[in-house]
Amino acid sequence: MTETAVGSKSEQAYAAVKARIVEGTYTPGYRLVLAKIAEDLGVSVVPVREAIRRLEAEGLVKFERNVGATVSGIDPTEYLYTMQTLSIIEGAATALSAPLIDSVAIARARAVNAEMRDCLEHFDPVRFTALNQDFHSVLFEHCPNPHILDLVHRGWNRLASIRASTFRFVPGRAQESVKEHEALLQLIESNADADTIEQAARRHRSATLDAYLAQTNAGSLSAH
Amino acid sequence: MTETAVGSKSEQAYAAVKARIVEGTYTPGYRLVLAKIAEDLGVSVVPVREAIRRLEAEGLVKFERNVGATVSGIDPTEYLYTMQTLSIIEGAATALSAPLIDSVAIARARAVNAEMRDCLEHFDPVRFTALNQDFHSVLFEHCPNPHILDLVHRGWNRLASIRASTFRFVPGRAQESVKEHEALLQLIESNADADTIEQAARRHRSATLDAYLAQTNAGSLSAH
């Protein structure tokens, strides 16, 4: 991950608040009162303030001058923006990583994907989502460009924040997702060219967005 | 832009320090001492600290616990990462914006490009660089995804920071760049499909990177 776990109280506050947002304790719209959080964590307001601003920079929190901070998220438009951006970033990340993925990693990814299939049968969407991240993490672990990897993680955090409160499983999409993972692995194994892999990875994410849009009847934005 | 110009002292400090970095007053490696900056700006250290951390989140500054902040930049690897990421983001931004660009905007972009050509004759690399940003700004001004636009701006800021101190003009590259701009405009005018535009825009940035790499003999990373 990008951040160190503990050390300064600022880091501590950052990690704590972020965790609460990502796991859904603080739901979107939740009012983050500096003094209250400071008390909860047993620190003063200064490091908390710093933590909040950092979260703001990552898009997890909205900060309004002289008013305060709220957990951002809910807005479907925001979801759309995030998914679209993520499809582009993940597409690139996959293409860049592909040449560096060895057979061991492929095997690991395949094992994760098998577990995901199990989750479908036992209907465990929470674990499914976690495994989904694991799957892509395996692919990206040797990504040669750390900036891109960082953007991927940021996107995931935003999604987690949204998902914890508003995300609804789109029926059937999960099954397709597992199949697409396998197809992706085969492309990588066969040393397909970068563009092909990029497009496939991008569509993988876009398809989830499209499924969501189809369900909610929001206007489509997927240019690909 | 992403940030409001003035209001809180924190914003003020952020803008001030950022400006100094982007314009090159604070060159990469420069040691940013909180107390000193605070005094210079006539504020206390707390808002300065906040500003610095914000700049850190944007990658303009490197912050080390109990040691202090330094302007980040110089590293050629970093340049490479940034350019590669930017090529991906700009490619996507251009493709997404293209359908929304009207003939008026095209004309404006063309005018900017003509000025760039003038700069080449009068050898004015500083103005050339500024106009280059203007050119792309015109294309992106109606970008439907603000997240992507934000990433573009972040990339530009990082480049500005690096460029102010270390960037060297690659001979001949500027001429090509101007030609590529015109080609890009023609693609947009002719309603070329999104993929074509994306690839062209991406290569436009990648080519600059490649020219740089060719000059410095650094290992190539450009997958596209």
Added chain:
DNA sequence: GTCATAGTTATCGTATACGATTTCGTACTC
């Protein structure tokens, strides 16, 4: 009953202060 206004409260924004940590220089030893 509704709207405007003044006063109160909650919360933020920043200054100051001090303890904690690192860095640098100096003296001492081998």
Added chain:
DNA sequence: GAGTACGAAATCGTATACGATAACTATGAC
């Protein structure tokens, strides 16, 4: 002369305190 240990200076990290701003509430006029 090189290396190590100790001490001083510089700088960061955080707590506390207080002024500033906005949200809320109650009171009064129409």
